[in-house]
Amino acid sequence: MGTTSDGDRPWESYHTVYTNAKAGMDGVDKERVQRVIYEMSKGSKYFENEQRKEAFLKQRIERMHAQCAKLTTNDIAHFQMIADKRILESEAARDLSKIWLHSDMDAFYAAVEMLDNPSLKGKPLAVGSMSMICTANYEARKFGVRAAMPGFIARKLCPNLVFVPTNFDKYMYYSEMTRKVFRRYDPYFIATSLDEAYLNITDVCKERGVSSQEVAEELRNAIFEETSLTCSAGVAPNRLLAKVCSDINKPNGQFILPNERKAIMAFISSLPIRKIGGIGKVTEHILRDVLGINTCEEMLKKSAYLCALFSPCSIDFFISAALGLGSTDTPQFSLRKSMSSERTFSGTEDQSLLYQKLDEIADSLSNDMQIESLFGRTLTLKLKTASFEVRTRALSLQKYIQSKEDILSHATRLLKAELPLSLRLIGLRMSHFRDDKHGSGDPMQKTITSFIFSGDASENVLCDNHSAGTDTSDDPLIGNDLCFQDDQNVPSLGSRHPELVDEQCFNNDVDGWKKIDGFKSSAKTDEMEMYSRTESNVEVNETGKFPDNRAVYPSTREGLAFWIDDYICSLCGCELPPSFIEERQEHSDYHLAEMLQKEESTNNLSKLMQERPIDKGSSATGTSRKRQKSSPKGSKHIPIDFFFKRNKEV
């Protein structure tokens, strides 16, 4: 495939994610690493699939090239005007009033393992398995070993590599210790994973009259004293930049970017675009090969071409990032949108075996859903063929389901339609959760709580980003767009982008519950045991929001009340065991109605509503892209039918 001569150096055309610059990889012999990876890979089904993907990407790049070539000078002038306008608008929204700190633990899982077993110190260590490693310590990184690399390749790179399986209990335990420190600096801190968090230290600096540099030092020292683990910190006026900064002097270092436009531009200009959260391997490749963009400065220079080639969403993201803009607000927490379970096994076309796998996965998903009292109505079957091609097949129901039996019966139908096939992975994902936590039911019937919080009542409140489901889109080859969205930092051809836009729902992490780097199973359950029942529920969501111990379960919209020890109402102390589902909902609705009454009398309802994941339309850095829903907003008075408006679902 390579247009260049693959002939004598074939490994150079096998692009992996492993050669990307990363902390601890400085002195690595990259050519050797590339070669070893290539040698271990070539000929494998995985490798062939990667090549297929690369070929598609190449076609895509060629199409974009052609598109560029067709532009007349007139066109370019036109797009330059559009770009300049966007640049001006973005610049006008620059907010330098906040100070954000991003904290990132160093080789977190590996560091915890070394702490737990000091004999590992000084040895190259990988956490994970022979098929995939989660992270590696800095000794191992010298050999090119890193996260997301298969263990058998890592061992080839570093024959003395020690493997340790993951222990999420431990990581959660230490993570919680670090969060206790974070909490002291910003009770609303945003945890984006077990080992990363954003803290708004504006007030700390102001109130104590200390510099952000001092706060960063103090915080890192506190973490070290309390956990014996090191971390790195980045300080900047927004989260996008803070995240970039924390990587600069990693490990065990910090970097402060002052809140001055000049300093920011100097910093960002020479920054390789790949350092920006949301620009991954593919986006980097496209921007480099199509437009010759490698740095943020170049991105700005080529802004007219960006406007010609990409969607408004992507354009905004690129331009904002190139200007060093990012989110400065503290986002509202958001609810879980999907939950999934998937398993890889050795490829087979034995149908009874495949149905058995499906059974296990349905069971696992159902259990997970029960733990969080979730009922969903969109089920997506995911398959990976023996040749690594991925397919998804979805189905939306009238009713919300949770039981294994229900899940399995629908999943079986979906699978049946695809067989025969030789598969290596089966997965199930549930989405479109009910707005409250109870049993099945007709989507038409909502409780007051769910009705109000769901946004049917006042659209502008919603976070429900995109109109549709969570599974999405088709034919990636048609558009060029990369799309970014918000959150911490992460865009890509269809992924969230970072810090830029503020708005809408951020899922500040969600981690903590399952996903967690991919080894959820034990994670979720353990976390439940560990935290719930103490004040931990807070922990879970606390990823940012409820410093006052007003626990709220993740992804449930039960309303204002939650159940202490799972049976005492947090608001009035009345006791209702979990099995009293209907009663509980009524009870919760009662508190909500009561509250609404109070709120309304003080004209504050709109404020209450906005406390949910919200819009914020055009916030400071507001690059918000979202399709805006037209909605009557801002009305102070609530008409009675507000409470009875029908929900539009099927």
Place this chain on the structure above:
DNA sequence: TTTGTCACGGAGG
């Protein structure tokens, strides 16, 4: 025109 559904892929930890 708007809204919902579905498929696919990028991204990050």
Place this chain on the structure above:
DNA sequence: GAGGGCCTCCGTGACAAA
């Protein structure tokens, strides 16, 4: 000797129905 994870989020485009 072969072997390449698991979870969550999101945007886009195609298509159908309202």
